[in-house]
Amino acid sequence: MTNQPLPGINQFNLSGRAAIITGGSKGLGLAMAAGLASAGCRVMLVNRNAEEGIAAAAELSRDFGIEAISFAADITDEAQTIAMAQAAMDAFGQIDILINSAGINIRGAIDELTSDDFRKVMDVNVNGTWLCCRAVTPFMKQAGSGKIINLASTLGLVGLANRTPYTASKGAVVQMTRALGLEFAPFNINVNAICPGPFLTEMNLAIADTEEAKKFVVGATAMGRWAELREIQGAAIFLASDAATYMVGSMLTVDGGWTAR
Numbered sequence: 001m002t003n004q005p006l007p008g009i010n011q012f013n014l015s016g017r018a019a020i021i022t023g024g025s026k027g028l029g030l031a032m033a034a035g036l037a038s039a040g041c042r043v044m045l046v047n048r049n050a051e052e053g054i055a056a057a058a059e060l061s062r063d064f065g066i067e068a069i070s071f072a073a074d075i076t077d078e079a080q081t082i083a084m085a086q087a088a089m090d091a092f093g094q095i096d097i098l099i100n101s102a103g104i105n106i107r108g109a110i111d112e113l114t115s116d117d118f119r120k121v122m123d124v125n126v127n128g129t130w131l132c133c134r135a136v137t138p139f140m141k142q143a144g145s146g147k148i149i150n151l152a153s154t155l156g157l158v159g160l161a162n163r164t165p166y167t168a169s170k171g172a173v174v175q176m177t178r179a180l181g182l183e184f185a186p187f188n189i190n191v192n193a194i195c196p197g198p199f200l201t202e203m204n205l206a207i208a209d210t211e212e213a214k215k216f217v218v219g220a221t222a223m224g225r226w227a228e229l230r231e232i233q234g235a236a237i238f239l240a241s242d243a244a245t246y247m248v249g250s251m252l253t254v255d256g257g258w259t260a261r
Helices: 027-038 050-064 078-092 115-143 164-187 202-207 211-220 229-240
Strands: 018-022 042-047 068-072 097-100 146-151 189-196 251-254
Touching (some): 018 027, 018 115, 027 042, 027 097, 050 068, 078 115, 097 229, 115 189, 146 164
Parallel strands (some): 018 042, 097 146
16 A cells, blocks of 8 residues: 555635534533634534524624524424424535534432433433434435534543433443444444533533532543633534544543543
8 A cells, every 4th residue: 555645635624514513502512613613614503592592693603704593492302303404404405514512410419319300311411412313314324424523521431429310321422422433434424422521611600619629520630620612622623524534433532631540
């Protein structure tokens, strides 16, 4: 085998591509949507709050000069995820990228939580992710290409007390990503996951100043601080781009060194 010359192209250029980002109107979802938009990608933000989604999409269009739209949907409802994918096809004519960012966290000791708490977290984080992957499958298979990026977590790789619903759900997302990566590779569809560490999102504000967070969350990182939202963008752009075409079922940690210990 002879070495081929490296192509002189920007592998991170996403111009002409279209992405669906669930949970895209705030937090990590919006940060990743902005990252993709900065690389020229058209985006559809999916969330349950219609007004919030419209405002976020308008901001992305204004800031990056790309087409950004929103779609209100509950990702735990199969019919709504199917409608989501069709709406993206109607708007863009293609679905190149899916980022499954929508998720929830209910904390507490196992004997303080209810079975409904556990089911609710699993329904959003696991079932919702699975349904969204399933909804875009026929379009990506028909196109013969695609990128699916699931949001797992460092807590899908390591444990933390009083987080049984969340850790179980993110562990499931890790394994779902690996299985789908193998299933979709023959169709030129790359499925990978980002495993964020402690980002100071709305989800984490309630514990930001607690002793638990200082010792077991931020204190468990090598950086010794909360991550800034912008620090998720590079990973999202990379996995959505041509630079990641040989990545299958990978877990890309963005955790300040939490899992390096």
